[in-house]
Amino acid sequence: MDMHFDQHISRQFNEDLESLKTEMLEMGGMVTRQVADAVEALANADSELAEKVLQVEEEIDRCEMDLDEHATLIIAKRQPAASDLRMVMSVIRIARDLERVGDEASKVAKMAIALTDEGTAPRGYTEIRHIANEVRKMLNDALDAYTRFDVKSAMETLARDDQVDMDYRSAVREMITYMMEDPRSISRVMNVLWTLRSLERIGDHAKNICEQVVYLVKGADIRHGNEQNMR
Amino acid sequence: MNTMTLSAGEAIPAETKATKPAAEPPSVKNQAVKRPEEIASTVGSPFCDEAKLRMRNVNVFYGEAQAIHDVSLDIGRNQVVAMIGPSGCGKSTFLRCLNRMNDTIEGCRVEGELSLDGEAIYGPKVDVVPLRARVGMVFQKPNPFPKTIYDNVAYGPKIHGIASRRAELDEIVENSLRRAGLWNEVKDRLDKPGTGLSGGQQQRLCIARAIAVSPEVILMDEPCSALDPIATARIEELIDELRQNYTIAIVTHSMQQAARVSQRTAYFHLGKLVEVNDTETVFTNPEHELTEAYITGRFG
Numbered sequence: 001m002d003m004h005f006d007q008h009i010s011r012q013f014n015e016d017l018e019s020l021k022t023e024m025l026e027m028g029g030m031v032t033r034q035v036a037d038a039v040e041a042l043a044n045a046d047s048e049l050a051e052k053v054l055q056v057e058e059e060i061d062r063c064e065m066d067l068d069e070h071a072t073l074i075i076a077k078r079q080p081a082a083s084d085l086r087m088v089m090s091v092i093r094i095a096r097d098l099e100r101v102g103d104e105a106s107k108v109a110k111m112a113i114a115l116t117d118e119g120t121a122p123r124g125y126t127e128i129r130h131i132a133n134e135v136r137k138m139l140n141d142a143l144d145a146y147t148r149f150d151v152k153s154a155m156e157t158l159a160r161d162d163q164v165d166m167d168y169r170s171a172v173r174e175m176i177t178y179m180m181e182d183p184r185s186i187s188r189v190m191n192v193l194w195t196l197r198s199l200e201r202i203g204d205h206a207k208n209i210c211e212q213v214v215y216l217v218k219g220a221d222i223r224h225g226n227e228q229n230m231r
Numbered sequence: 232m233n234t235m236t237l238s239a240g241e242a243i244p245a246e247t248k249a250t251k252p253a254a255e256p257p258s259v260k261n262q263a264v265k266r267p268e269e270i271a272s273t274v275g276s277p278f279c280d281e282a283k284l285r286m287r288n289v290n291v292f293y294g295e296a297q298a299i300h301d302v303s304l305d306i307g308r309n310q311v312v313a314m315i316g317p318s319g320c321g322k323s324t325f326l327r328c329l330n331r332m333n334d335t336i337e338g339c340r341v342e343g344e345l346s347l348d349g350e351a352i353y354g355p356k357v358d359v360v361p362l363r364a365r366v367g368m369v370f371q372k373p374n375p376f377p378k379t380i381y382d383n384v385a386y387g388p389k390i391h392g393i394a395s396r397r398a399e400l401d402e403i404v405e406n407s408l409r410r411a412g413l414w415n416e417v418k419d420r421l422d423k424p425g426t427g428l429s430g431g432q433q434q435r436l437c438i439a440r441a442i443a444v445s446p447e448v449i450l451m452d453e454p455c456s457a458l459d460p461i462a463t464a465r466i467e468e469l470i471d472e473l474r475q476n477y478t479i480a481i482v483t484h485s486m487q488q489a490a491r492v493s494q495r496t497a498y499f500h501l502g503k504l505v506e507v508n509d510t511e512t513v514f515t516n517p518e519h520e521l522t523e524a525y526i527t528g529r530f531g
Contacts, residue, residue: 009528009529079486080527082514082523082527085515
């Protein structure tokens with residue numbers, strides 16, 4: 001799908017929109033790496049890597065603020081309409097989702113540090129790895145669908161969130177069993193639970209990004225289960 | 232070589248069909264739309280239930296040249312319809328059909344059905360003077376008469392025989408100036424020439440003059456293009472108030488203005504009516520690629 005964002009009479013406008021999109025995708029790349037690093041740190045008990053994740057977090061917050069500012073400037077200077085307006089709106093919304101993914105990655109990193117300090121490898125790592133892989137792929141595919149303005153792929157990626165939610169619920173049940181079996185493990189398993197929860201939230205944010213792809217291309221707001229709004 | 236095995240009239244194999252996207256809209260790249268014939272019929276909703284003005288299959292010619300191609304559109308009662316499009320797209324020509332301002336242009340010919348409250352505008356027995364009292368007009372450049380402010384507004388009611396006594400005229404003048412949001416600024420100098428007012432005031436004077444004869448429809452041809460942003464904001468505010476009592480058609484080059492003042496927007500291109508939709512739809516998610524290209528500034 002070609003949205004012709006490079007065909008304005010004003011070349012400057014083309015460049016403004018292009019750089020807004022590029023900036024958002026760069027932020028997306030950074031956040032995706034954060035998620036991968038956080039999970040890696042947890043799996044390998046690598047507290048150094050976890051510390052790095054916490055540092056980069058600040059950079060991501062700044063990215064969100066920069067994107068907001070640039071989007072605001074485009075609105076002020078160009079009064080974008082139709083697909084241009086939807087592009088700017090979608091970038092603002094996605095930037096917020098990405099920032100929150102960054103927050104969740106930081107939470108995972110903090111759990112990694114806590115779990116490393118405790119020294120023992122608790123149960124639940126398999127589940128974490130599995131869900132982490134799923135949501136990382138979802139996030140990648142969502143951003144990829146945005147790059148290509150690909151509604152079909154966005155819809156497919158969006159649908160995968162249901163499976164993640166199901167996996168999350170079954171992992172939670174399993175963790176509860178562990179806690180019942182061995183109450184001494186409760187505090188450690190709770191950390192695993194928080195991590196699972198963070199990863200599940202990342203899946204939700206990836207889903208939100210997919211919804212913005214549909215909004216950008218089709219002009220339909222399908223958030224909160226309103227898929228019937230698609231023409 | 233595969234085609235050789237197909238006899239004439241045989242169905243296209245299913246897989247060939249599947250790979251062809253269903254009715255792909257024309258891409259902006261192919262937008263070198265140069266001839267009106269390349270634009271299919273109007274998309275969106277050109278018609279409405281309570282039409283004040285009803286136009287069907289309107290064609291307008293200037294001599295040999297066709298300026299309007301088969302335009303059908305309703306303008307609803309107490310509605311503001313904005314007409315937008317690049318220069319020379321026919322929007323002003325179309326607007327001028329609605330009160331027969333085109334009659335004064337040599338060689339101009341109008342075909343099709345145009346009616347105001349069901350009465351044919353181009354009917355053989357129609358007298359254009361009362362028609363233009365019912366369908367008033369405000370032009371791009373404020374054009375007050377070289378008379379006093381009072382007489383500018385009182386002139387219409389006098390010649391149309393709406394009022395003759397001084398007291399009646401006084402009332403009409405005050406009312407019209409009040410509605411045009413000009414009364415407080417001019418009430419102490421009604422005997423001064425209208426041409427002495429600022430551009431924005433002159434334009435509001437012209438609007439006061441237009442509403443003094445109690446029209447039903449007001450046509451506005453780029454009423455703010457000669458005004459500064461403050462005067463423009465005043466006129467836009469006024470348009471919204473006037474909508475309570477009048478039906479308004481406005482031609483504008485300012486997309487933001489169309490978005491702000493109108494309920495429906497009509498996009499013209501090469502003399503064709505490309506799209507008519509709710510203003511909200513046109514500016515957030517237009518149906519036609521040409522509309523999208525125009526309002527987002529994508530024309531080469």
